[in-house]
Structure formats: structure tokens, C-alpha cells
Amino acid sequence: MEAWRAPVIPQIPGHGPELRLYDAASREVRATTPGRIARMYVCGITPYDATHMGHAATYLTFDLVGRYWRDRGHDVHYVQNVTDIDDPLLERAVQTGDDWREIARRETQLFREDMEALGVIPPQHYIGAVESIPSVVTCIQGLTERGAVYEVEGDLYFDVTSDDLFGEVSHATQDQMLALFGECGGDPMRPGKRHPLDPLLWRAARPEEPAWDTPLGHGRPGWHIECVAIALDHLGMSFDVQGGGRDLLFPHHEMGASHAEVLTGAWPYARHYVHAGLVGLDGHKMSKSLGNLVFVHRLREQDVSPSAVRLAVAAHHYRGDWEWTEDGLDAAIARHGHWSRAAQLSAGPASEPVIEAVRTALADDLDTPRALTILDRWAEEALERGGAHGDGPRQVAEAVDALLGVRLLT
Ligand code: 5CA
Numbered sequence: 471m472e473a474w475r476a477p478v479i480p481q482i483p484g485h486g487p488e489l490r491l492y493d494a495a496s497r498e499v500r501a502t503t504p505g506r507i508a509r510m511y512v513c514g515i516t517p518y519d520a521t522h523m524g525h526a527a528t529y530l531t532f533d534l535v536g537r538y539w540r541d542r543g544h545d546v547h548y549v550q551n552v553t554d555i556d557d558p559l560l561e562r563a564v565q566t567g568d569d570w571r572e573i574a575r576r577e578t579q580l581f582r583e584d585m586e587a588l589g590v591i592p593p594q595h596y597i598g599a600v601e602s603i604p605s606v607v608t609c610i611q612g613l614t615e616r617g618a619v620y621e622v623e624g625d626l627y628f629d630v631t632s633d634d635l636f637g638e639v640s641h642a643t644q645d646q647m648l649a650l651f652g653e654c655g656g657d658p659m660r661p662g663k664r665h666p667l668d669p670l671l672w673r674a675a676r677p678e679e680p681a682w683d684t685p686l687g688h689g690r691p692g693w694h695i696e697c698v699a700i701a702l703d704h705l706g707m708s709f710d711v712q713g714g715g716r717d718l719l720f721p722h723h724e725m726g727a728s729h730a731e732v733l734t735g736a737w738p739y740a741r742h743y744v745h746a747g748l749v750g751l752d753g754h755k756m757s758k759s760l761g762n763l764v765f766v767h768r769l770r771e772q773d774v775s776p777s778a779v780r781l782a783v784a785a786h787h788y789r790g791d792w793e794w795t796e797d798g799l800d801a802a803i804a805r806h807g808h809w810s811r812a813a814q815l816s817a818g819p820a821s822e823p824v825i826e827a828v829r830t831a832l833a834d835d836l837d838t839p840r841a842l843t844i845l846d847r848w849a850e851e852a853l854e855r856g857g858a859h860g861d862g863p864r865q866v867a868e869a870v871d872a873l874l875g876v877r878l879l880t
């Protein structure tokens with residue numbers, strides 16, 4: 471699939487320390503250690519409704535990872551999927567009377583426009599579930615050869631007991647796993663399954679449901695195997711970061727690691743499993759099913775600047791859950807105005823120490839609140855006391871653009 475147009479990113483001199491990120495599997499903040507090429511997979515949308523600020527916050531978080539690696543001189547290979555066939559799309563199609571393909575096409579297009587407006591660097595490979603069906607089939611055939619697949623009334627399941635390391639990504643307890651699996655589209659109670667947590671790999675065709683003819687029969691892919699097929703095709707094993715929202719740690723990323731490691735016999739699937747906290751509104755996780763949503767395209771229609779949206783997100787550390795509020799957005803708009811006024815000055819404080827401090831904060835598990843405080847102080851000093859450095863304000867503005875995606879100069 472087409473992704474979206476890339477923003478122009480200024481090159482700034484120097485670079486910061488290695489990027490350290492919290493990894494769910496090792497349960498510690500560890501350095502990412504990419505080679506010349508840094509490889510990242512971030513789970514994409516299920517396009518049955520418009521992009522809300524929760525989704526956007528997750529993609530903005532991983533955009534900062536990519537920006538930081540670029541700043542360190544890595545060539546970033548970024549892959550993202552679109553779950554363009556799954557139950558929510560079919561349910562929405564029944565509710566609205568629209569064709570599921572038309573819903574997926576329309577919402578994916580809106581997502582592209584939202585991401586482009588926010589200045590998110592596009593993935594090199596933006597891949598739909600439907601177009602990845604041949605790869606999914608190959609993966610399931612490989613898992614079958616390894617004895618990890620069984621059938622229940624024509625549907626194919628992955629046997630979680632085939633993976634000795636199952637559970638080592640999320641470290642969830644059995645009770646937590648069972649609860650989350652049921653909440654996230656799993657079917658722990660289905661008779662005929664060997665283990666309640668075994669996930670579906672291939673769903674045989676049902677009446678009235680779309681299905682594809684493949685060597686596995688007439689049907690459609692399960693969810694986790696979709697991301698594994700796409701990640702292995704375009705990144706291979708042991709890529710640097712598997713990203714997504716916290717809701718994906720279990721079952722999705724646990725199952726993905728399990729599928730890939732059993733399939734290839736290699737370890738690890740990803741070197742870091744990184745998760746953004748969930749964004750809520752009025753005390754609840756922002757979710758399509760609850761309907762408590764702030765849509766990115768609505769903010770665009772209200773002429774809220776993308777830089778202010780980015781600052782409203784960056785004011786929170788990515789790992790914690792947080793609430794989207796009008797006050798938070800107003801504070802971000804004010805902060806953007808303050809920084810922009812400082813950036814327009816003809817001279818200001820030296821830029822190097824400020825840029826170094828911002829890089830150091832970001833390298834420390836993306837400590838954006840600290841980076842923002844550093845820049846608040848810089849703007850205050852520049853506006854109150856000026857400075858002797860003619861290029862200072864412009865250099866800081868370019869670093870803020872490159873590292874945070876926030877534009878201060880028009
Ligand atoms: N298509 C699958 C991933 S393969 C999916 O989870 N789609 S989604 O549309 O439900 O979510 C897209 C991305 O946004 C995922 O990374 C998800 O973890 C993240 N996300 C969903 N809701 C929120 C929220 N309230 N706050 C933060 N991130 C969220």
C-alpha cells in the first residue's frame with residue numbers, strides 16, 4: 471500500500487547518546503543497539519473508524535524513536551501494517567450497510583492524511599493484511615511442519631505449548647492471560663482447543679464473510695500471524711523494536727513472538743518490546759467501542775496546529791496512561807507560542823548545551839517531559855535576557871523540528 475508523504479527534516483550537527491528504552495520482555499530500560507540499519511515494526515490501525523488521539527499518541531511516540539535513531543545516523547527501516555480484514559470491519563459494515571472494503575479504504579486514507587498532517591515519518595513498507603495473505607499462508611505452512619498447528623472444525627490454531635518461552639514477553643500470569651485473551655478477540659472457551667490460550671491462525675470461510683482461496687483452504691488470516699508475516703517479510707528476525715499501545719502486550723505481542731520463534735527456531739523475535747500507555751478521556755481508555763473519542767481530523771478541522779498536538783502528547787511520558795484534556799491542549803498551544811517567539815529572535819543563548827540536554831533526555835527512555843522543561847527554560851531565557859549567539863534560536867528551532875517534529879519557524 472501507499473503510505474503518506476514524508477516531512478522534511480533538518481539535519482543538525484552532532485548526535486546524542488544511545489537510545490535507551492523500556493523493554494517489556496527483560497523488564498528494564500536497556501540501550502537499543504541497532505546496526506547501520508535500525509529496524510522497527512509498529513502495529514497499525516484496524517481501519518473501521520477514524521484515528522483518535524490514543525492511536526495518534528502511539529504513532530507519535532514511535533515517530534520520536536525513528537527521529538532519534540536518524541539523528542544518531544542510522545538508516546531507519548520502519549514497517550507498519552493495516553489490519554484491513556478483521557471482525558470489527560465486518561461488524562461495522564453490517565451496522566452501516568457499507569462494503570467492508572470501502573470502510574477500510576476510506577479510514578486508511580483518513581489515517582494517512584492525519585499522519586501526514588502531524589508530520590509523522592511514514593513507514594517504508596505499509597502493508598495491508600489482505601495483501602499479506604500469501605505470506606501468512608507460508609508462515610502457517612512452516613508452523614505446521616514444526617508440529618505447532620492443529621485444526622478445530624476447519625479452523626487452524628497455534629499450539630502455545632510448542633513454545634517453551636511462551637509468556638516471556640508479557641510475564642502475565644495465567645489468570646491475566648486468560649482474561650486478556652478473552653477481552654481481545656480470543657476464544658478461550660471453544661470446545662476442541664488443546665489449550666484455552668491457543669490463538670487462531672486461520673479462520674475457515676463462514677457464510678456471508680469474505681474469504682480467500684489458498685492452499686490452506688477457503689478462509690482468512692488470524693490477527694497475530696498477520697503482523698508476524700509482515701514483520702518477517704520486511705525486517706526479518708531480531709529487529710530492534712516491536713512497538714504498539716500497551717493493550718497489545720498480551721496477547722498480540724506475546725503471540726507474535728511465539729509464532730515467529732517457533733517458526734524460525736531463532737530468538738528473539740524483537741530485541742525490545744516497547745509500549746505506549748493508553749490515552750483516556752473522561753476516566754476511560756479512549757476506544758472506538760466506548761465512543762469517547764477525540765479525532766485527529768476534528769482537531770485539524772478546528773485549525774489546531776499539528777505542533778501543538780505533538781506538544782500536548784509529549785507533555786506526558788509515553789509509558790504511563792494519561793488523559794486527553796482541553797486544558798492540556800491549551801497549555802500545549804501556549805507553549806508552542808512561547809517557543810516560537812523565542813525562535814524568531816535574532817540572537818539568543820548558545821544552542822549546543824540546550825540541544826545536548828534535549829538529546830540526553832530523549833535518550834533516557836524518551837523523557838519528553840524533561841525535554842520540554844529544558845526548552846521552556848531556553849525560551850524563557852532567550853525572551854527575557856536575549857543572548858550573544860546569532861544562530862542560537864534558529865539552531866534550537868531546527869533541533870526541535872528534527873527531534874520532536876515540532877515546527878517553530880514558519
Ligand atoms: N490493528 C491492530 C494492531 S495489529 C490494532 O490494535 N489496531 S487499533 O486500531 O485498535 O489500534 C492501533 C494502534 O493504536 C495500536 O498500536 C494500539 O495499541 C494503539 N491504541 C489503541 N487505542 C489506544 C489508546 N486509547 N491509547 C493509546 N494507544 C492506543
Ligand code: ZN
Binds near residue numbers: 512513514551697722
Ligand atoms: Zn500487530
